[in-house]
Each structure stands twice: as structure tokens, then as C-alpha cells.
Amino acid sequence: MLYVKAPAKINLTLDVLHKRPDNYHEVEMIMTTVDLADRIGLKETEHGIHIESADRFVPNDSRNLAYQAAKLLKDTYHIKAGVVIKLDKQIPVAAGLAGGSSDAAATLKGLNKLWNLNLSLDELAELGTKIGSDVAFCVYGGTALAKGRGEIIQQLPTPPNCWVILAKPTIGVSTAEVYGAFDVNKAEHPNTQKMIEAIENKDYAAVCANLGNALESVTLSLYPEVAQIKEQMKKFGADAVLMSGSGPTVFGLVQQEARIPRIYNGLRGFCAEVYAVRLVGERSPLA
Ligand SMILES: C[C@@](CO)(OP(=O)(O)O)[C@H](O)COP(=O)(O)OP(=O)(O)OC[C@H]1O[C@@H](n2ccc(N)nc2=O)[C@H](O)[C@@H]1O
Numbered sequence: 580m581l582y583v584k585a586p587a588k589i590n591l592t593l594d595v596l597h598k599r600p601d602n603y604h605e606v607e608m609i610m611t612t613v614d615l616a617d618r619i620g621l622k623e624t625e626h627g628i629h630i631e632s633a634d635r636f637v638p639n640d641s642r643n644l645a646y647q648a649a650k651l652l653k654d655t656y657h658i659k660a661g662v663v664i665k666l667d668k669q670i671p672v673a674a675g676l677a678g679g680s681s682d683a684a685a686t687l688k689g690l691n692k693l694w695n696l697n698l699s700l701d702e703l704a705e706l707g708t709k710i711g712s713d714v715a716f717c718v719y720g721g722t723a724l725a726k727g728r729g730e731i732i733q734q735l736p737t738p739p740n741c742w743v744i745l746a747k748p749t750i751g752v753s754t755a756e757v758y759g760a761f762d763v764n765k766a767e768h769p770n771t772q773k774m775i776e777a778i779e780n781k782d783y784a785a786v787c788a789n790l791g792n793a794l795e796s797v798t799l800s801l802y803p804e805v806a807q808i809k810e811q812m813k814k815f816g817a818d819a820v821l822m823s824g825s826g827p828t829v830f831g832l833v834q835q836e837a838r839i840p841r842i843y844n845g846l847r848g849f850c851a852e853v854y855a856v857r858l859v860g861e862r863s864p865l866a
């Protein structure tokens with residue numbers, strides 16, 4: 580069995596510029612990986628694509644993004660062999676943390692090795708874009724500015740070191756629903772350039788000051804419990820708090836480790852899924 584790590588991402592910024600003729604939205608977002616990851620196991624079989632997962636929220640058929648990744652490689656490169664894909668899910672599902680996209684990216688990287696395809700990261704990212712807007716970023720990992728519908732990736736340096744507290748309310752959010760309810764005239768736009776400068780200068784206070792997500796107010800109005808978690812996380816002492824992606828996961832940045840127990844335990848009181856992880860922000864190697 581070949582194992583590949585599939586890390587979650589958070590959005591330090593997410594700006595939505597306008598709706599495009601193809602019905603996607605033009606975005607500008609800064610994403611970075613965190614130390615919460617699914618583990619993907621890949622084993623060659625004679626034929627077919629078989630998904631194994633103990634998580635009841637994860638589809639085990641062609642709706643699974645890891646399945647789609649394997650199918651795309653099989654079809655594009657006329658691979659006869661099949662594969663068993665074991666998904667050990669640690670990233671909450673439909674959370675705004677790109678769990679499915681990261682599984683697809685890890686499957687592309689793992690099968691590239693298993694089937695000796697020798698594709699570069701750029702080639703894998705281009706294939707990944709056919710599966711979803713976030714897959715290209717997940718192929719590279721690290722920290723990046725993503726443009727277009729999310730697939731145009733510009734690498735950024737690693738942000739300053741910190742802890743990330745993730746809290747996911749017990750609702751799953753559909754990305755399509757949130758983009759559908761988005762109104763560009765009502766949106767608050769983050770300052771992407773200032774965030775890039777903050778990262779380049781390794782200026783933690785400036786990273787905190789420039790967090791922003793144009794989709795946040797949409798999700799907050801659909802699901803008031805997300806606003807409540809944001810408030811609690813601030814109250815318990817996080818340095819800065821934001822919703823990730825289309826939500827509903829809220830993340831808080833913290834630099835002082837001693838503050839984590841109060842925030843973590845405080846949130847656990849009314850939120851089942853809480854994680855305290857490190858911000859990673861560095862590119863992952865080719866599997
Ligand atoms: C919002 C973000 C931010 O990182 O992530 P998540 O909240 O899903 O983690 C992404 O833009 C999500 O990317 P991803 O989840 O790959 O989306 P896709 O499968 O490509 O698209 C799902 C649906 O979202 C809408 N969509 C997605 C991306 C985009 N730039 N504009 C859109 O309007 C479209 O309606 C599309 O049909």
C-alpha cells in the first residue's frame with residue numbers, strides 16, 4: 580500500500596471579483612495548508628476503482644473526488660490496471676477546508692508514482708483543475724495566491740509561525756449554494772496585496788489584521804451559528820478569527836501556545852469538532 584498525506588487548507592483571504600459567463604466566480608484568494616490531513620492508501624488491483632472509507636458522509640462511488648482523480652488518470656493515460664483507494668478521513672466533510680479536493684490531489688500524486696507516469700506538479704495541477712477549482716492548489720500545497728476560478732496558482736512564502744484553532748459547527752455547507760447567494764454589490768473585499776506584504780514580511784500582526792473573506796457574510800446570514808462560533812473564539816482569546824472558504828469552519832490564529840487550552844476547551848462546550856493544529860504553509864513534495 581502506498582500512503583499519501585492530504586492536508587487541509589484555510590483561506591487567509593478570499594475575494595470574489597465578479598460572476599463569469601461560465602457561471603463560476605472570478606476570485607483572488609490566499610490559501611495555506613494546515614497540519615490536519617487525511618491519509619490516502621493506494622493499492623493496485625486488476626481493474627476498476629474502489630473507494631473504501633469508514634466516514635458515512637463520504638461517497639464511495641464516482642461522486643468521490645478521489646475516484647474522479649483516478650478515473651481521469653486512467654482515461655487520459657490508458658491505464659489498464661485498477662486501484663483500491665482507502666480514505667482515512669481526518670478533515671471534516673463539506674467544511675470549507677478542501678478535504679475532497681486534497682484527497683483528489685493526493686490521489687493524483689500517488690497514482691503518478693504507482694503507475695510510473697512521471698508527470699510534473701504543473702501537469703498534475705492542470706489535470707486536477709478538471710475535477711474542481713481547489714484541486715490545483717492542493718497539488719502544490721504550501722501557501723499561494725489563487726486567481727481565475729481558483730486554478731491559477733502563484734506560490735507565496737511561508738507565513739509566520741502560529742497555531743490554528745479550527746471549529747466546525749455540525750452543519751455542512753454547499754459551496755454552490757453560498758456562491759449562488761453571493762451579491763457582489765454587498766460584498767466586503769479583503770486587501771489581498773496587504774496580506775501578501777504581511778506574509779512576505781513575516782509580520783504576524785499584519786496577517787491577523789488583514790484576514791478577510793467576501794463569502795463570510797453570505798454564510799453567516801444563512802447559518803447564524805457560524806457567527807456565534809466566531810464571537811466565542813474571539814472571546815476565548817484568539818488573535819484573529821475568520822471563516823474558511825465557503826464555510827462553515829471558523830479558524831482562529833494564535834501565537835502563544837499557553838492560550839490554546841482556554842480557546843479549545845471553551846469551544847468544545849458547544850462545538851463537537853474542534854482542532855488545534857499548526858499552520859504548515861510549505862509546499863509538499865511530489866509523492
Ligand atoms: C470556496 C472555496 C475557496 O477555497 O473553497 P471551499 O469552501 O469549497 O473549500 C473554493 O472557491 C471552491 O472550490 P471547489 O470546492 O473546488 O469548487 P468547485 O467544485 O470547482 O465548484 C463548486 C461550485 O461552486 C461555485 N464556484 C466555485 C468556484 C468559483 N471560483 N466560483 C464558483 O461560482 C460553482 O457554482 C461551482 O459549481
Ligand SMILES: Nc1ncnc2c1ncn2[C@@H]1O[C@H](COP(=O)(O)OP(=O)(O)O)[C@@H](O)[C@H]1O
Pocket residue numbers: 636637638642643644645666671672673674675676677678679680682683751752754824825826
Ligand atoms: N474524498 C472526499 N472527501 C470528502 N467529501 C467528498 C469527497 N469526494 C466527494 N466529496 C463530496 O464533496 C462535498 C464537499 O466536501 P469537501 O471537499 O470536504 O468540502 P469543501 O469543498 O467545503 O472543503 C461533500 O459533500 C462530499 O459529498
